[in-house]
Amino acid sequence: MRERFLLPVKWLAGALPGVPELYWRWTHDRLDPYPDFKLDRLAAALPGWSRAVERQSRGLEAEPPKRVAIFAFLHWWIAHAASLGLVLRALGHEVSLFGLSYRDWWVPNEPFYLRQRGAYLRDVMSLGGSTLPFIDLTADRGRGLPTELEQAMAAQSEIDVQYTLQREDLDFGRHEEQAALYSLRLARNRRLAGALRRMLTRERYDALIVPNGSILEFGAAYRVARYLGIPVMTYEFGEQRQRVWLAQDDEVMRHNTDPLWQALGERPLTPSQADRLRELYAARQGGRLWENFARQWQATPPKGSQALRHELGLDPQRPVVLLATNVVGDSLALGRQVFSKGMADWLEQTARFFAERPQVQLVVRVHPGELLSAGQPSVEILESALPELPEHVVVIPPESKLNTYDLMDLASFGLVYTTTVGMEMAMRGVPVIVAGQTHYRGKGFTLDPASWDEYFALIDRQIEGKAPDRLDGTQMELAWRYAHLFFFVFPRPYPWHLRSMWEDLDERPMEAVLTPEGIAPFRETFKALSGDPLRWDDVA
Structure with missing residues (x-):
């Protein structure tokens, strides 16, 4: 009262x-x-x-x-x-x-x-x-x-x-x-x-x-x-x-790394730098904490690509394309459009495009961060785009414990908006088509279309085998150099984390x-x- x-x-x-x-x-x-x-x-x-x-x-x-x-x-x-x-x-x-x-x-x-x-x-x-x-x-x-x-x-x-x-x-x-x-x-x-x-x-x-x-x-x-x-x-x-x-x-x-890349991108990795990056990459893949990194990137260790293929029911005779999403509405993805209206529009249009191409299998790995999201889920976007999901389109929801690095090993090529998964696929030699304005776009180891027509043409070239199915040694070296700079140089020393x-x-x-x-x-x-x-x- x-x-x-x-x-x-x-x-x-x-x-x-x-x-x-x-x-x-x-x-x-x-x-x-x-x-x-x-x-x-x-x-x-x-x-x-x-x-x-x-x-x-x-x-x-x-x-x-x-x-x-x-x-x-x-x-x-x-x-x-x-x-x-x-x-x-x-x-x-x-x-x-x-x-x-x-x-x-x-x-x-x-x-x-x-x-x-x-x-x-x-x-x-x-x-x-x-x-x-x-x-x-x-x-x-x-x-x-x-x-x-x-x-x-x-x-x-x-x-x-x-x-x-x-x-x-x-x-x-x-x-x-x-x-x-x-x-x-x-x-x-x-x-x-x-x-x-x-x-x-x-x-x-x-x-x-x-x-x-x-x-x-x-x-x-x-x-x-x-x-x-x-x-x-x-x-x-x-x-x-x-x-x-x-x-x-x-x-x-x-994450505008252009000045950093211009200053240091041509320097080869030293043996100690390469070893440290390999240790970090192994920790990310294995779901382990490492040094001052305060999160685990995977919920479970890798099982191996063939075990995962069997678990997902994927056809070994057809290529696999891995699409890795961002969290819808995340500040790392908002305003990063190049030719789409945004991440959600890119996901929707890409799903419709692959629905008409049963000769390949599209695996959509929804970002685990969507478990904490109350907004528009990527699964909902896909259901709206494809009310009846074709058998060659597989959606892995955010709560799945599947290891994303096993998916990378299955992939013939990858599709990303701005997620770091694209950079890590390139480090494994997997060709990656980047649709958003991410920090590693334009660094020499990704395919970077500027329009829908160019984007879909690049996908068709990869499907039809008219483009290399692996990155060459120079491109992989660039990816590793860039990853080292992004993980170990771009973040500056600071005494107190928020x-x-x-x-x-x-x-x-x-x-x-x-x-x-x-x-x-x-x-x-x-x-x-x-x-x-x-x-x-x-x-x-």
């Missing part, structure tokens, strides 16, 4: 200046931190981190000072961005952290609770003192946007809907849920764009650092910086601990990193994040 009475009162109070903030400060000692916006560990750590910066920065060799802004939202990213900002501060830079007190990105915010979280966030960040100034952009509406930024926010908001619902085909006229989510995302992206544009034009900054840079407010912030011509660094974490992906004036999730941040900080505390010996393995990474040009020939 009390809560039913308080709810309308809080809705009204949310519009009154200072009331939610006053309520927070009156009650917060008796309340647990917000379960969906927890900053208690950051609150406990910030005073010590700030003291470490003030005490130990004098013992570090300072970098030429820059004025750096970092943008973050969502409580886990805010905590991580704070640690990053303090390291840059210790290295001599002037750093400001811009943030938002949103707890998520898909639910409208009740003004009362939003402003309470804002008070909580500002109170926590104040524990760092003046070492890391924090600017809360949540209430800043900014000004109207120029046409180019309006268009950029509309494009970003559509990507956000695809990412959130994990489906690529959108129809705002027919689906109220999609339309409502698009309106929410557009309003929030516009609001951030206006506020950030005002802050970045009012004060001069040498660089803006943004996590991810492709989705949600992270994508909006990236687009604002690009519009204003401010150098923008994006970063994200993959499967390796103590490593970070980073990009300069680019979306890091696009997913294991607090465990990593226990093992490698802020005070330990802020010493000449502690910062040495990571200095070049922090220099690149602050805007120094990343020279791959210097970091390999």
Whole structure:
């Protein structure tokens, strides 16, 4: 009864200046931190981190000072961005952290609770003192946007809907849920764009650092910086601990390895590099953890291709084509279309194409990551394209424990959108046709059509035996060189992974990193994040 009475009162109070903030400060000692916006560990750590910066920065060799802004939202990213900002501060830079007190990105915010979280966030960040100034952009509406930024926010908001619902085909006229989510995302992206544009034009900054840079407010912030011509660094974490992906004036999730490949692609692998890559490849194939990689890539060890052929009921007289999907709506696949509308459209059209070619067997390996997806499953896309599945089209669902590397051994050639499976098939000598704008496209060991006509013609050439059925030694060597660079050079050293941040900080505390010996393995990474040009020939 009390809560039913308080709810309308809080809705009204949310519009009154200072009331939610006053309520927070009156009650917060008796309340647990917000379960969906927890900053208690950051609150406990910030005073010590700030003291470490003030005490130990004098013992570090300072970098030429820059004025750096970092943008973050969502409580886990805010905590991580704070640690990053303090390291840059210790290295001599002037750093400001811009943030938002949103707890998520898909639910409208009740003004009362939003402003309470804002008070909580500002109170926590104040524990760092003046070492890391924090600017809360949540209430800043900014000004109207120029046409180019309006268009950029509309494009970003559509990507956000695809990412959130994990489906690529959108129809705002027919689906109220999609339309409502698009309106929410557009309003929030516009609001951030206006506020950030005002802050970045009012004060001069040498660089803006943004996590991810492709989705949600992270994508909006990236687009604002690009519009204003401010150098923008994006970063994200993959499967390796103590490593970070980073990009300069680019979306890091696009994994643009062109500069790396241009700098180092012609260098042959040393024997030790080749051995290390073989060890990693064997671990990936065998479903084992390896070194600092924090995931197992297969659920079961390989059985052997012939055992798998028998299990799947495949005809040994007909060639097998392996199609490996991405997760629909994943940020590694969104916006990567070359000639299709997206991954889902590519999958649908390819399935229909093979339905008319019974002389080959198409095996579709659905990405295991779809087990965690609530969006449009690849199996559903295939069922829509082929309501009656032909006997020569085999679909392996995401929950299957079959080892994908056994499938590679069966394949005459492979079809991929952006998944790393394409690179790994090429490492085994299997020809691969790449349909999406993936990082290994155009590196000399894949077939890279630019149109539907070219794509289907390449498939027919492979089926008819008019193209080589194996990659030659030079192409395989390129694939191995590239894989080494992608796995071992492209991810840069970094002390604290996002997913294991607090465990990593226990093992490698802020005070330990802020010493000449502690910062040495990571200095070049922090220099690149602050805007120094990343020279791959210097970091390999």
